[in-house]
Amino acid sequence: MKATLRIAALTLMLAASPHASAAGSFLFAGTGSSGISQDLVLGLSNGSTVTLTTGQGLFTAGTLNQGWWGFDNANFDANDSIYVGALQPDPLDPIWLHRNFFTFSLANITPGSIISAALRINDVGIGSSTFPMTYSLFDVTTDARTLNANSGTSSSIYDDLGSGRRYAEQVVTGQLSGGYEIGLNGDALADLNAAAGRFFSIGGTLDMPVSVVSEPPLLALLGAGLAAAGLGRRRRVSRADLRSAPPELSHAPA
Incomplete structure (x- = not known):
């Protein structure tokens, strides 16, 4: 009974939201199978540039430090797909809602040295034909090891990936190809500098204007x-x- 009420309430909320998802609203589908890592490109105060990857400091051997958590859809730890959004057939059913994450090791970064940052997605996969849509990046408070052990479901982790401080908001107008780079804002730089020497995670969620909701x-x-x-x-x-x-x-x- 509680599960039915929760799903019904979220369905109404999504339909009424100005960022409600519509059919086929997703990005980065079909990723993860080729072992392509994603990058965090940092500009440092000494004029140099450092590129960190989700393939460094692995929590699970052979699996990149990236992936997704679903609202009700269970994942498994070896799956490092960065799929985000809502699948068919019913995008308003919470079982189809997914948010992604990226984790990087800042072990060799000096605190206070980061002056610019960008997330570079090298494996863009397949996006839906329902455009435009907005892909947003957020801070993550979940411990990096717990985040990357993405088996089963966790409503708290799912919520964490799409809430808190917004690091970027990117409007996607069409199917992506090649490398896709998203610049991170001042809040991200402050958090990156504070996390120097440790792991740093970024959460991603997909919204879409109500004008394209079916x-x-x-x-x-x-x-x-x-x-x-x-x-x-x-x-x-x-x-x-x-x-x-x-x-x-x-x-x-x-």
């Missing part, structure tokens, strides 16, 4: 609202009559 989910939301209003008007009906009436939201995911 009509059926919005119509369903409107119908649910009208149904709720109708129930309010009939609140004086006897309990026996209510028990005999068909459930208003019998189509809600289990």
